[in-house]
Amino acid sequence: MKDxxxxxxxxxxxxxxxxxxxxxxxGLGKGIAERIxxxxxxVALFDINEELLNKTVSEFTDRGFSVVxxxxxxxxxxxVKEAISAVEHKFLKIDxxxxxxxxxxxxxxxxxxxxxxDYDEVYRVNLRGSFLMTKYAIIAMEKNNYGRILLFAxxxxxxxxxxxxxxxxxxAGVIGLVKGIGKEYAETGITVNGIAPAVIKTAMNERTAxxxxxxxxxxxxxxxxxxxxxxxxxxxxxxxxxxxxxxGFIFDLSGGRATY
Numbered sequence: 001m002k003d004x005x006x007x008x009x010x011x012x013x014x015x016x017x018x019x020x021x022x023x024x025x026x027g028l029g030k031g032i033a034e035r036i037x038x039x040x041x042x043v044a045l046f047d048i049n050e051e052l053l054n055k056t057v058s059e060f061t062d063r064g065f066s067v068v069x070x071x072x073x074x075x076x077x078x079x080v081k082e083a084i085s086a087v088e089h090k091f092l093k094i095d096x097x098x099x100x101x102x103x104x105x106x107x108x109x110x111x112x113x114x115x116x117x118d119y120d121e122v123y124r125v126n127l128r129g130s131f132l133m134t135k136y137a138i139i140a141m142e143k144n145n146y147g148r149i150l151l152f153a154x155x156x157x158x159x160x161x162x163x164x165x166x167x168x169x170x171x172a173g174v175i176g177l178v179k180g181i182g183k184e185y186a187e188t189g190i191t192v193n194g195i196a197p198a199v200i201k202t203a204m205n206e207r208t209a210x211x212x213x214x215x216x217x218x219x220x221x222x223x224x225x226x227x228x229x230x231x232x233x234x235x236x237x238x239x240x241x242x243x244x245x246x247x248g249f250i251f252d253l254s255g256g257r258a259t260y
Contacts, residue, residue: 011038011039011040012039012040013039013040013041013236013240013241013242014036014037014039014040014041014095014096014236014240015039015040015041016040017036017040017041017042017095017096018041018042018044018087018091018093018094018095018096019033019036019041019042019043019044019094019095019096019097019098019239020043020044020046020084020087020094020096020097020098020133020137021033021036021043021044021045021046021097021098021100022046022047022072022074022097022098022099022100022101022129022133023046023047023074023099023100023101023102024043024044024045024046024047024053024056024069024100025045025047025049025052025053025055025056025069026047026049026052026056026202027100027202027228028100028152028197028200028202028228028231028232028235029045029047029098029100029101030045030056030228031228031229031231031232032098032100032231032232032235032236033045033060033067033098034060034065034232035232035233035235035236036096036236036239037060037063037065037066037067038065039236041066041096042066042067042068042091043060043065043066043067043068044067044068044069044070044083044087044091045057045060045067045068045069045070046069046070046071046072046074046083046101047069047071047072047101048071048072048073048074048101050071053069053070053071054069056069057069068087068090070083070086070087074099074101074125074128074129074130074132074133075124075125075128075129075132076132077132080129080132080133080136081132081136084097084133084136084137084139084140085136085140088140093140093143093144094137094140094141094147095141095146095147095148096147096148096149096150096239097133097134097137097141097147097148097149097150098149098150098235098239099129099130099133099134099149099150099151099152100152101125101129101133102125102126102129102152103121103122103125103126104122104164104167104208105118105119105121105122105164105166105167106118106164106165106166107163107164107167107208107209107212108163108209108211108212109163109164109165110163111165114165114166118166119165119166121166122166122167122170123166123170126166126167126170126171126173126174127170127173127174127177130151130152130173130174130177131177133149133151134149134151134177134181134192137149138181138185138190141190142188142190144189145188145189145190146189146190147189147190147191148190148191148193148238148239148240148243149181149190149191149192149193150193150194150195150235150238150239151174151177151178151192151193151194151195152174152194152195152197153171153172153174153175153178153194153195153196153250154167154168154171154174154196154197155196155197155198155252155254155257155258156168156171157169157170157171157172157173157174157175157196158172158175158196158250158258158259158260159219159257159258159259160172161212161215161216163212164212171196174194175194175196175250178192178193178194178248178249178250179248179249179250180248181248182247182248182249183247183248185247186247186248191243191244191246191247192247192248193238193243193246193247193248193249193250193251194249194250194251195231195234195235195238195250195251195252195253196250196251196252196253196254196258197226197231197253197254198216198219198220198225198226198253198254198255198257198258199213199216199217199220199225199226200225200226200227200228200230200231200253201225201226201227201228202228219257220254220255220256220257221255221256221257222255222256223255224255226253226254226255230253231253234251234253238251
């Protein structure tokens with residue numbers, strides 16, 4: 001159950017703000033969108049799964065949230081560009097962009113057995129998607145010299161999970177993207193940050209090989225998975241006005257696993 005006292009204290013942090021959340025139909029994206037909407041924000045959900053997207057939009061609408069949904073493949077430049085432009089046109093600005101769309105790809109697989117097609121697909125979603133969402137978010141945000149961009153890396157990008165070549169390397173790329181673009185825009189009102197979670201209990205990890213999941217969980221000193229609520233709590237601080245002196249930084253959410 002959520003701490004209602006905490007929510008009351010911050011209830012209007014996102015009033016009059018517009019947030020885009022990719023991968024917003026389920027998992028981490030949905031949890032972050034829910035928290036922003038609860039705190040007064042308008043949320044635009046991007047997701048490739050149209051059926052699940054419509055279900056989440058309907059659920060949020062029934063709860064009185066200000067929400068719209070767009071079917072978007074984050075690896076498609078045209079789709080990202082057009083959807084971000086549509087949100088900007090509809091609401092006249094974009095304050096926040098959270099890119100939580102991502103895929104794991106093959107697990108428990110040696111690099112010698114990892115197909116190039118599988119690698120390219122993981123790259124397209126995880127790294128190319130992060131690049132595209134960041135590029136077109138900044139184009140919109142520059143007009144008001146304000147914005148908060150949050151990308152999802154992974155502890156795998158820092159520590160390197162064996163037998164997950166595509167995931168580990170593309171998430172390392174996301175870390176480089178955050179650090180580079182954060183510095184590019186450090187003298188503006190736009191911040192670019194990332195989160196590197198360890199394993200979080202979401203539907204995505206239900207598709208991870210049990211041996212791989214056990215290996216990753218065993219690496220966490222707390223010996224448990226993180227929760228969507230814990231991710232949402234950190235994420236919403238990062239994309240709030242309060243986080244005005246943090247940019248180009250990767251926040252760990254790893255249960256003690258991170259070593260740097």
